[in-house]
Amino acid sequence: MEIYQMNLAGLLALCAALFVAQRNSSTSAESKPEEKDEKSKAAAAATSQAREAAKASQRAFLIVYALVMGADWLQGPFLYSLYTDEHKVAPSTVSTLFTTGFVSGAVSGTFVGSLADSRGRKAVCMLFCLLYSGSCLLTILPGGSLPLLFLGRVLGGVSTSILFSVFETWMVADANWRGAAAGGDLSRVFGLMSTTNSVVAIASGVLSEWLVDAAGTRKAPFAASVVLLLTALWVIMVNFRENYGEAAASPADKDADASKSASGGGGGKTLKDVLTDPQILSLGLAGTIFEGSMYLFVFYWTPALKSAAAAASASSAADLPYGIIFASFMAAVLAASLAFNLVMGRGLVRYSSLLLGLMVASHLVFFVLAREPQPKQPEDGGSGSSGSTEQRTFWLFCAFEACVGAYWPCMGYLKGRLVGDAVRGRVYGLMRIPLNLFVVAALLVSSSSSGAHGAVFKVCSSLLLGASGALMAMVLNQEGLP
Numbered sequence: 001m002e003i004y005q006m007n008l009a010g011l012l013a014l015c016a017a018l019f020v021a022q023r024n025s026s027t028s029a030e031s032k033p034e035e036k037d038e039k040s041k042a043a044a045a046a047t048s049q050a051r052e053a054a055k056a057s058q059r060a061f062l063i064v065y066a067l068v069m070g071a072d073w074l075q076g077p078f079l080y081s082l083y084t085d086e087h088k089v090a091p092s093t094v095s096t097l098f099t100t101g102f103v104s105g106a107v108s109g110t111f112v113g114s115l116a117d118s119r120g121r122k123a124v125c126m127l128f129c130l131l132y133s134g135s136c137l138l139t140i141l142p143g144g145s146l147p148l149l150f151l152g153r154v155l156g157g158v159s160t161s162i163l164f165s166v167f168e169t170w171m172v173a174d175a176n177w178r179g180a181a182a183g184g185d186l187s188r189v190f191g192l193m194s195t196t197n198s199v200v201a202i203a204s205g206v207l208s209e210w211l212v213d214a215a216g217t218r219k220a221p222f223a224a225s226v227v228l229l230l231t232a233l234w235v236i237m238v239n240f241r242e243n244y245g246e247a248a249a250s251p252a253d254k255d256a257d258a259s260k261s262a263s264g265g266g267g268g269k270t271l272k273d274v275l276t277d278p279q280i281l282s283l284g285l286a287g288t289i290f291e292g293s294m295y296l297f298v299f300y301w302t303p304a305l306k307s308a309a310a311a312a313s314a315s316s317a318a319d320l321p322y323g324i325i326f327a328s329f330m331a332a333v334l335a336a337s338l339a340f341n342l343v344m345g346r347g348l349v350r351y352s353s354l355l356l357g358l359m360v361a362s363h364l365v366f367f368v369l370a371r372e373p374q375p376k377q378p379e380d381g382g383s384g385s386s387g388s389t390e391q392r393t394f395w396l397f398c399a400f401e402a403c404v405g406a407y408w409p410c411m412g413y414l415k416g417r418l419v420g421d422a423v424r425g426r427v428y429g430l431m432r433i434p435l436n437l438f439v440v441a442a443l444l445v446s447s448s449s450s451g452a453h454g455a456v457f458k459v460c461s462s463l464l465l466g467a468s469g470a471l472m473a474m475v476l477n478q479e480g481l482p
Helices: 002-030 038-086 091-108 112-119 121-140 146-163 166-177 185-215 220-239 251-262 271-275 278-312 322-345 351-370 384-418 421-446 453-477
Strands: none
Touching: 002 322, 002 384, 038 091, 038 121, 038 146, 038 166, 038 185, 038 220, 038 278, 038 322, 091 146, 091 278, 091 421, 112 121, 112 146, 112 166, 112 421, 121 146, 121 166, 121 220, 146 166, 146 421, 166 185, 166 384, 166 421, 185 220, 185 322, 185 384, 278 322, 278 351, 278 384, 278 421, 278 453, 322 351, 322 384, 351 384, 351 453
């Protein structure tokens, strides 16, 4: 298994180089002398307190974001193997468990956004911490009772719907209220989120591997997740300022939203206007296909690599270092997010054009994965060809994860610019419904067949190509896109 440690070391070295390049770029930009007259100096002094408050709010959000994503990432490498190896759940039932989570996410997408807009995004973020803690505890209860495991997946689906809609909604609304979204600042925040997420994911992969080795059970990362979630709950209670959507917005929130509308951000549009906007529909389609492919990847990378590893050697494929492999994937995400900050900081490409490029690249990755031969045990006991197949599959997975690393800040910025604060929670929640339904359909179709990952990757490739066409039409026909 030393090859995977070497892979991780190489990816981390790449991340370090990109981080140094980013720091040098920031230092160079800050060192440029600026001449200010007295009036400019007075204006800067007058806004310094507001800027410090905005930075404090941003730091609190990033701390919470790191904690909740850490709680999520800790479980990722071992959820599948926990079900099959410790709870002794049949693979077909595992597929049903995953499907249950996505159905729960689709159903909850119809109301979590509206709930956050009307009752407060801070309150729903706190609710997430409690629900996800419950999901973790139900997953690791002794005995592996199927009804409790299914209930855990239901809570997990609702929690995931909140995690990927309400937290971002709160951040963008808070940034708009504080005036921190002008120019490229919102892009920088999303870049920091992606970088933070990647660093946390790498650490979580290594930590989860250590926890499993130390405790002797795959349940240990789930228990650690509960600790992180309760810590996040406390930080949210102490540091988050509540904000709302259109129905329950405070005057300050409405003023900020009106200002965004005047600047072309779409803040004054109604929910119907937003959902019938061709730009939003194109982004929604792209997000559904890309993120759906990502979730299917999460489900199928373990059996795909297990299949390749089983053919590559006589040792058990269960010995794969899942935490190290997962950390390598996240290192690829981190490298891409750092590259995103460098590229977008220089304004080298439009966000919409970058998103199109990421969709095309992801299509090509899945196209190649779908055509990978299913590894077979060599009759002569050799493992050269199969070993090459295993490593080639691993690096193709890393390439897709690199696309993911640039996708999140790019898509987050575009949605932040095109969707107004007043209906942001509802729109973000509704945009996750087709995503969950897409994943559910794919899991149901493929759950009955062995080696299904090849067929699923082929479908993902085709759908990504179609979504690329829709995005290309948007880029060519819509003027003024970011």
